[in-house]
Amino acid sequence: MRLNFELNEDRLFPSDPVQRSIARRLYAEVRSLPIVSPHGHTDPRWFADNKAFSDPASLLVIPDHYVYRMLYSQGVALEPLGIPRVDGRPVERDSRKIWRLFARNWYLFRGTPTQMWFNHVLSEVFGVSERLGPKSADRIYDHIGECLASPAFLPRALFKRFHIEVLATTESPLDPLPHHRKLRRSGWGGRIVPTYRPDPVVDPESAGFAGNVMDLGKMTGEDTATWQGYLRALSNRRRFFAKHGATATDHGHASAATSDLPHSYCESLLRKALEGSITPAEAEEFRGQMLTEMAQMSIEDGLVMQLHPGSFRNHNPSIFTDFGRDRGADIPVRTDYVHSLKPLLDRFGNDRRLTLILFTLDESTYSRELAPLAGHYPALKLGPAWWFYDSPEGMRFFRERTTETAGFYNTVGFNDDTRAFPSIPARHDMARRIDCAFLARLVAEHRLEEDEAREVAIDLAYRLVKQAYKL
Numbered sequence: 001m002r003l004n005f006e007l008n009e010d011r012l013f014p015s016d017p018v019q020r021s022i023a024r025r026l027y028a029e030v031r032s033l034p035i036v037s038p039h040g041h042t043d044p045r046w047f048a049d050n051k052a053f054s055d056p057a058s059l060l061v062i063p064d065h066y067v068y069r070m071l072y073s074q075g076v077a078l079e080p081l082g083i084p085r086v087d088g089r090p091v092e093r094d095s096r097k098i099w100r101l102f103a104r105n106w107y108l109f110r111g112t113p114t115q116m117w118f119n120h121v122l123s124e125v126f127g128v129s130e131r132l133g134p135k136s137a138d139r140i141y142d143h144i145g146e147c148l149a150s151p152a153f154l155p156r157a158l159f160k161r162f163h164i165e166v167l168a169t170t171e172s173p174l175d176p177l178p179h180h181r182k183l184r185r186s187g188w189g190g191r192i193v194p195t196y197r198p199d200p201v202v203d204p205e206s207a208g209f210a211g212n213v214m215d216l217g218k219m220t221g222e223d224t225a226t227w228q229g230y231l232r233a234l235s236n237r238r239r240f241f242a243k244h245g246a247t248a249t250d251h252g253h254a255s256a257a258t259s260d261l262p263h264s265y266c267e268s269l270l271r272k273a274l275e276g277s278i279t280p281a282e283a284e285e286f287r288g289q290m291l292t293e294m295a296q297m298s299i300e301d302g303l304v305m306q307l308h309p310g311s312f313r314n315h316n317p318s319i320f321t322d323f324g325r326d327r328g329a330d331i332p333v334r335t336d337y338v339h340s341l342k343p344l345l346d347r348f349g350n351d352r353r354l355t356l357i358l359f360t361l362d363e364s365t366y367s368r369e370l371a372p373l374a375g376h377y378p379a380l381k382l383g384p385a386w387w388f389y390d391s392p393e394g395m396r397f398f399r400e401r402t403t404e405t406a407g408f409y410n411t412v413g414f415n416d417d418t419r420a421f422p423s424i425p426a427r428h429d430m431a432r433r434i435d436c437a438f439l440a441r442l443v444a445e446h447r448l449e450e451d452e453a454r455e456v457a458i459d460l461a462y463r464l465v466k467q468a469y470k471l
């Protein structure tokens with residue numbers, strides 16, 4: 001028996017009839033707005049080369065750690081899911097087998113946002129009309145495979161069909177941006193911009209730090225063993241990124257610690273970092289100093305700054321050893337902003353030329369720290385509910401905890417932060433629906449007029465993100 005499925009038009013809207021009808025009207029205003037994706041990790045090569053995606057598993061399972069971390073948590077090893085090993089030992093290559101394993105375990109995602117995103121992808125992107133499961137796995141696999149072989153599913157065609165106005169990718173300052181250059185030369189109309197993510201050259205505890213800083217020196221002709229030369233080199237690469245369309249930097253530090261230290265002390269920290277003799281406490285000071293330096297550079301070159309602490313990355317050492325970083329073992333930790341950001345805010349918090357966008361995995365800080373800070377300092381904005389909270393409940397919670405203190409206009413819309421390209425429309429649609437549902441409640445409770453809510457809905461879906469990220 002085939003289990004038919006289709007997406008319900010009212011999904012994620014309130015069940016209360018008054019609120020639901022308001023939510024429907026608000027959503028009608030935003031559903032077809034273009035997607036602005038200011039932060040994410042899709043591969044620019046896909047669009048530069050515009051080659052067909054090879055098969056369902058490599059497109060939908062292997063790159064998405066949201067998907068395989070759940071299977072892993074239930075005892076499925078990563079090798080049969082085709083996740084590449086660091087040591088190059090064999091892993092499953094048969095896409096159909098990977099897909100079947102995934103489909104057999106699909107029930108694990110019940111009640112999760114991944115299930116909603118994935119169903120959206122199956123239904124809206126590929127036109128699948130039966131529910132995924134062990135029995136339908138092969139039929140759905142063949143159907144998606146046929147789709148991927150057709151020109152309508154080439155990366156650039158999907159980009160157009162998804163109605164993406166601009167998509168940001170994320171790169172190290174050492175990246176020469178070959179794919180972005182190729183894209184620009186190609187004359188294709190899609191807008192894909194890089195983002196400057198300096199973690200590998202500003203975090204003394206990141207792998208290969210000293211070598212990276214030396215490479216940075218070679219790329220820029222600066223002596224990066226000196227503090228001033230190092231800063232000039234970082235600034236030089238920022239300009240290179242900006243020339244290739246970047247409008248933002250991105251900082252994945254574990255904490256929001258910032259510092260404002262004397263030059264001679266910075267010089268000695270850099271020396272220790274390059275020698276490998278820096279202590280963990282000094283490394284934290286160094287990272288904190290670099291955030292303050294980056295804020296200074298942002299004021300000069302106009303790049304918007306994003307900071308997203310609160311992730312204990314690569315928590316599982318054996319997964320890290322065998323499969324490398326970003327494999328679904330990033331776990332939320334407690335974070336502080338009120339004290340941590342003070343050195344940076346003391347210098348630049350009142351400067352309207354700076355935009356510092358904060359988002360975090362640590363939900364507890366939204367009402368206590370982040371909304372009050374962003375509701376005061378002109379330089380601060382709140383990013384979206386992120387990762388574990390880019391879920392219906394997380395998004396709702398984010399609005400509930402931040403709106404009364406920071407309003408809507410100290411927030412910057414949604415970012416999908418995804419590696420899974422076909423899920424981009426699904427994620428933005430979810431955010432739009434949740435925001436409309438939240439606004440509908442305010443309207444129903446007569447805390448907001450419906451025409452105001454309509455304007456806010458459009459701002460949250462489209463205008464604020466363009467404004468904040470200068471896109």
Ligand SMILES: [Zn+2]
Binds near residue numbers: 040041170
């Ligand atoms: Zn990211």
